[in-house]
Amino acid sequence: MSENDLSIAIDIGGTFTDLVSWSRRSGRLSYAKSLTTYDSLSNGVFDCLRFAGVNLSEAAWFLHGSTIAINTVIQRKGSRTGLITTRGFRDIYTIARGDRQEAYNLLFSKAEPLAPRDLTMEVDERMNARGEVTRPLDLESARIAVRALVEKGVEAIAVVLLHAYRNPAHEQAVKAVLEVEAPGVYVSLSHEILREFREYERTSTTVLNAYVGPIVANYVRELENRLKTSGFAGNFLVMQSNGGVMSASVAREKPVTMMESGPVAGVIGAGRLGVALGIPDVISFDMGGTTAKASLIEKGEARVVSGYHIGGQGQGHPMMLPVVDIVEVGAGGGSIAWIDAAGGLKVGPLSAGSAPGPVCYGAGGVEPTITDANLVLGRLDPDHFLGGQMKLDLPAARGAIEVRIARPLGLSIEEAALGIVKIADTKMSLAVREVSVAKGHDPRGFALVASGGAGPLHALSIARELSLPRVIVPELPGAFSAFGMLMTDVRHDYVRTLICDLASSDPALLASCFDDMAAEAAATLKRDGVNRDNAILSRALDLRYLGQEYTLTVPLVGAVSLDSLAKARQSFDDKHLAQYSHAAYQEPVEVVNLRLVAVGEIEGRVKSFASVRDLRHIATGNPKGARSVIFEQGAMQCPVFDRDNLVVGATVMGPAIIEERVSTTVIHPGDCLTLLPMGPLLIEVAE
Amino acid sequence: MVNPITLEVVRNALVAHADEMATVLCRTAYNMMIFEVRDYCVGIVDPDGNIVAQNTGGLPIFLADLGAAVKGAIDIHGRDGFEPGDVLISNDPRLCGQHLNNVVVFTPFFHEGELIAFPALRAHWVDVGGGSRGFGSTQSRELFDEGLQICAVKAYRAGKPNEDLLRLIRDNIRFPESSFGDLRAQIAGCRLGERRLGELWKRYGAITMRACIHAIWDQSEKLARAAVRAIPDGVYEASSYMDHDFLALDETLPIQVRVIVAGDEMTVDFSRLPAQRKGPINSGESGAIAAARVAFKCVTQPNGVVNEGEMRPLKVIIPSGTMLSAVAPAPLTFWSASLPTVIDTILKALADVLPDRIPAAHKGDMSGIAMYGRDERRKRPFICLNIFGGGFGAKPDGDGVSGVVSVCQGGVHNAPVEVQEAYYPLTIEAHRLRIDSGGAGLYRGGLGAEIVVAGEQEFFMDTHLQRTKLAPWGLHGGGDAMPMDAVMERLDGTTVSAVALDKQPVLPGERVIVRAGGGGGYGDPFERPVERVQRDVIEGSVSVRTARELYGVAIDAALFTIDEAATRQLRARK
Incomplete structure (x- = not known):
């Protein structure tokens, strides 16, 4: 065990960079906040370290969550990225799934591909769904494709060949060509990023990785070097969307796993806190300036789902790696209240953000927001915002609500403010409902853990709306994501698509597939600095009734055997019944994916509250x-x-x-x- | 007057509940038409057949039309003819006007003993018996060819299943596991709806709920009327045509529509549609209403939620006995085949008065294909359905989108290549965009997709493409796109048309190539900036030849450089 006992967590958010550190020996927590520095994120990190007065040479663990990956995508500032695909399928990425989420909007647009069509090259090869080669890879076609991309100046290349999730041999062969023909270019192979079928989603996930790869890798390397120069000699771990952390070196290879690193840490923290308090079933509720986020934690475990769309469901870029299930709604302190053409009072989704911000900030905002309503209701103190650092303009907030809401609706200013808060509370309640009631969980058994600057302002109304009996407001609710990072484990998720009938499946085949994933996990955990004895591997199956499309993930307990498989089937029937209120006990069940989750406890984790x-x-x-x-x-x-x-x-x-x-x-x-x-x-x- | 805050709370809750019901259906359904194609809709309907709330997503053409099924059930059973625990099933085209595969399941919801509403879920079953499966057969000549007709029958009475009826249905359909799985999912969705409505009514009481629902309708109506008022008054006409009725393949069918805008009301007049046909392109009256409603919503409130009130300013003139108001026993299998074209024609009529709102024409076809047979390796029957995307029309301010579903299909997805190959004995040899398929213009139309389907073994294939003759039109000087097309390459080396296949055997070594149309262009192609045309050529969306001939831009075929002098000369020639 290292002499040094300090764990430092730094979370970079949209407006602020937060630091929370914890000394294992003294149990002392320190906290600091600095403005996020967009031109060079690591400057904000070092500002924060300076404000907190922590000595990096005393730190054994540095945990980090950053918006760099997601911002690179949203601002489209990633690398010039090429894509190599199977002959005949160049347009898979452009066509996507063909849907138009805004069904009646004739003027809609699709998300612009991150790897454009002219940087997409085909190679001659083909596998079938069983992983058998039906057309051998023509290495010359691969060389031609790679050279063309290099000539066009790409900085990153994604390789996605059909059915590579089943047999990666051709992707590996293309990698060998890339090593020779394109040294220095950042490479992402689909089977190393997401070993699951559905070519568009796998392509999108792999391209995302390549697109953010060079930038995130440089960022991580730069931060690592600056920390080292400043005396840090411990472990540098990076927060992932799946609720765990990974070593900086793994982060450089799979930066796509960092997309949701900030908000997820708060969810993990809420779960740990609940367990420590003997309340293991909680719903985390995090309300900031522009959005509110809800997530359900059962028995201390956050719900992890297979992916989401970056930039909006059905419109953005699918990222299909496991991510903690968070429902987000456009209601934050800055959400604007307005009246539509028919006279209906609405709140959000437009937000005044942090600039100009709510009317009461006095920074040019003219449209009344949730924060303005809270101020009018006396729930916020104009002289105590951010500890009194910022004075709020109550008369301006009242004026805006009066002119824009109260008068047109024939309400008093206070009634209008109450209405704004009530509508926001309802919208947020629907998000909490979506993660709980809508998934078959009775909220009356859960406590609401409120975080974010605005969470504790609204938590009691939301809890009452949904009959949640208890609300918990943790310490440092405004920096709870950073705090949550101090409570995370190392975590890696693995998946293999293997479609077969459950009842007649070959346990030996399934077992060898799991062993394969376990070997990969062991190697990665070693790089993370996790002692093997501290690691837990758990296995699960994605199952469904034959003919269905969506699967439910159920644990596979113990070694793969006819007995454990039969138990998995039982858990599936039960889960289907609980979640959807019906089950089909007589019908055949199909295996779609095998999953393995490796969790390793790190020494620097806050263990006892x-x-x-x-x-x-x-x-x-x-x-x-x-x-x-x-x-x-x-x-x-x-x-x-x-x-x-x-x-x-x-x-x-x-x-x-x-x-x-x-x-x-x-x-x-x-x-x-x-x-x-x-x-x-x-x-x-x-x- | 209702408290505006309570109103907003109720409005959000009703839509959220419909969405929650849809999630249960979609996540547990047993057929691709639901979980991939999203061929379903979920609503809460009052006993007068008015839509109280509808799910977001799902098929656009299922627009506030669940009411007819409920109204029909009230006519048969009477308002007093329901009790808690009942489950009703209906696919009757006399009520619903759609093909028999669209099965509506609904249950009565009571509050304090009073019948309040019906949660209802419509889903496309893969099979309802009769002569077809999947999307339907071009060989249908009367409704009886198309399967079982089920008219508001009670599958459950007071919570008790009607086993005889269920067995009768089960024995008459090809994929009972699938359809009964869907039925279970539909019932679970209805039950969930009853629970959620129970919570809502208990909380606010019947009087407040009723006031809220009416206020929601009134507000939507007000918004829609304001949008119509912004359209200049006038009588606007447009025409187009369908390829055929799937029977008389050489006879095109003229589509003529008239749109009358007067003050805050819009009338869509379909009285000049062809009389109902012997081939299965007909729909009941609800097809005409759906087409008018989709077009109306697109030009009034494209981003608002769907409800009954917003449709009040819309009148539809549709005499009985036309192609879109057919009477029994007209065949209805492809009831929706003409709707994309009809909707585009309505939009075309308004294109000159709404130049900044209406794009050029899109591919205009539903583009569904079905592959089926017996899977020899797994020793069981299979059916694979896929919907492939075409071009959308170029917009008043940008290029059209490539490879997307029709105006009728919104959230519908294509089937992934790896999924089709993993589940079924099929080999998809290509899925790509067609170069030059988008109409030329200042803004270019989207490109259509092409799919090449072959098998690891023999299988059967159905296609029923329209719009292979009439190209998607450009607007305001923009060019037409390439139309739909399909061919089959036979073992003997011959190539035959494949636009209307019915249980066509496809042998190993043979392939079927289906091609979606592009979208029309918008504005003069000679005004498209030269660099944009060059970019199109580099990306492979436009060929060097088309760049020259339609855009007047000379580009070197090898280096993709622009020949400025030649371009000036070409563009001057206009």
Whole structure:
């Protein structure tokens, strides 16, 4: 074990870069925030390190989440990327799946391909779906394709051949050609990125990797070097969309796994916190400036799904690697309230963002936002925003709501503000509902973990709307993604498509497929610096009734045998019934994919919340003041507490306001707050 | 007046519930028509047949038309003829006006003993018996050829399955596992809908819910009327034609439509459509209404959710007995085949008054193909359905999109090559875009896709393409696109047309090549910037020859450089 005991997590978000560090020995947490520096992200990282005053030479672990991969895609600032495909299928990537998500919009556009058509080359080769070669690879055609791309100045090349998920031999042969003909070009092979069928989705995922590859690899390398120069000698790990971390060297090869690294860390943190508090079923709810995100955690485990679309469902680029299931809705502090042509009151999805921001920021915003409504209702204090760093303009917020909402609808300013908040709460409740009720989970068994700058402002209303009995507000809710990173494990997901009837499947074949994945996992874990004894490999099957398309993933417990397969079938029937309210016990079940998840615990992980912060400091439990706050029941005089001045174990009955530097928690009438010994606020929701 | 906040809450909730029902159907369905092709729709319908809410996504032509099935059931059973736990099934074209494969399942929802609404799910079953499977057969001559006709029968009474009826259906269809799997999914969706509506009505009460629903309709109506008012008043006409009715292959069918805009109302007049045909291109009246509604929605509220109120400013004139208002027992298998063209023709009528809203014509065909037979390796029957994409028309401000489904199909997906080959004994030899298939213009039309289908063994194939004769038209000086096309290459080396195959055997070594049309061009191609044309040639969307002949741009075939002098000369020739 290393002498150094500090773990540092840094999360780069849209506006701020957050740092949370944890000393294993003292249990001390420190926290810092700096502005995200878009021209050079690592400058923001070092600003943050300086503000926090942490000494890098004392750090054993550096955990990092960054928007660099996703921003490279959204801003289309990636590398000049070429694509090599099977002869006859050059346009798979351009055609995509042929759908038009905006069904009635005659003027729609598709996402522009990241590898353009003139940088797409075909090679002569073909496999069938069983992985048998039906046309051998013509190496000369591969050389011609590669040379043409090099001549056109590509910086990255994606190779996606049909059925390579089943037999990668031809892709590997093309790789050998690339090594000779295109040294220095960043290469992504589809079978190394996503070993699953469906050529368009695999192509898109592989192209994404190639497209962001050179930029992310350089970024990671640069940061690694700067950290080293500044005395850091520990492990550098990068957050992935699947909820785990990986070594920087793996990140350079599979940067596509970093797409959702920030928001996911908060979900993992919510799960860990729930387990530590003995409440393992929680829903994480994170509300920031432009969106709110919800995710369900059952028995401490976040739900991981196979991919999503970057840039909008059905319109963006599919990225089909496992990602923590997060439902996002366009409701954040900056979401704009407006009235449509028919006189309906709407909130979002347009957002004033951080610039110009809400009207009350006084930075040029004229359209009323959720933050303005919260200010008018007294839920926010104009003099205590960001710990008082920024004064909010209440008269301006009232004016905007009056002119744009209240008067046209014939409501008072307060009624209009209440309406805006209510509509936002409903929209966010629908997101929470989508991850819970809509998936067959009864929310009454869950607690809501509220994070993000605006999460604790709205959490109680949402919990009440969906009958969630409890709300938890963690420490540092405004930097919860960075905090969450301190609680993650190393995680790698593997998949192999192997379609066969479950009942008559060959256990030996399945076992060898799993062994193959396990060997790959072992090699990668070693690079991550994870001790083999600390790693857990779990196996699962994607199953469905014969004739269905969508699969459900069920665990395969124990060695592959007729017995364990039969048990998997049973779990599938049960899960189908629970999720969709019907099952077909007599019908044949088909295997589609084999999955293996490797999880390795890292030493620098926050393991016990008891050690997070010393709460024995002198707290009086007295409010620092009082103000009038408007609830649905009307205006009420509310005590206002400093979070740091709450006493462990003492209860506060709502209505009440709890303020801390980057967030405000609104406790509604009848709700009951307790400060837990570990630091989080626990609020029992009144009926 | 309803509280505006409650109204917004209810509005969001109703659509979210319909979407949730659709997810259950889509995720657990047993046939590609649902999970890939998205040939379904989900709604909540009041006992008068009005749509309270409909799912987002699904097929655009299923636009606020579930009501007819519910109205028919009320006529048969009476308002008092339902009890909790009932499950009704209907595919009756006299009510629904569509082909028999579209099976609607719906259940009554009661609140405090009062019949409030029916959650309803329509899904395209792979087979309903009769002479066809998949998309249907070009050989159908009357409705009885097309399968079982089921008219608002109760599959469950008060929660108890009607086993005799279910066995009768099961014994008369080819893929009972698939269709009964879909039926289970549909029932589960309805039950979920009942639960969600129960929560909503319990919370707000019947009076508030009723007020909210009416307010939602009224608001949508108001928005639609405002959009119509913005269109200049007038009588607008356009025409086009269909290839044939799938029976008389040499006889084209003229499509003439009249659109009358007067104040805040729009009328679509179909009285000059051909009389109903002997071939299966007919639909019931709802086909005409669907076509008018899709076009209406596209030009009024393309991005709003679907409901009953927004259609109130639209009138449809459709005398009985036309191709789109056929009466029994006219064959209806390809009820939707003409709709993309009919919709495009309505849009064409309005193109001059809405030049910034209406693109050039698109491929104009539904483009479904079916491959089926007995899988010799797996020793079981198989059926594979695929829908392939064509070009969309060039837009007033940009090029048309390539390789997408028709205006009727929205969220429909093509079938992945690897999926088709992994599940079925098929070999897809190519899936690519057709060079030069998009119409030339200042903005170029999208390209059509081409698919080459062969087998590892013998199989059968059905096709039913339209728009192989009439090219997708350009607008405002833009050129026409390439039309649809399909050929079969036989073992003996001959090539035959494959635009209307019916159970055509395809032997190992033979192949069928289906090609989608492109989209028409928008504006004068000579005004397209030379660099854009050069880019098209480099990308392989336009050939060197077409660049020269249609765009007046001379490009070197090997180096792709522009010959400026020659280009000036070509473009001056106009």
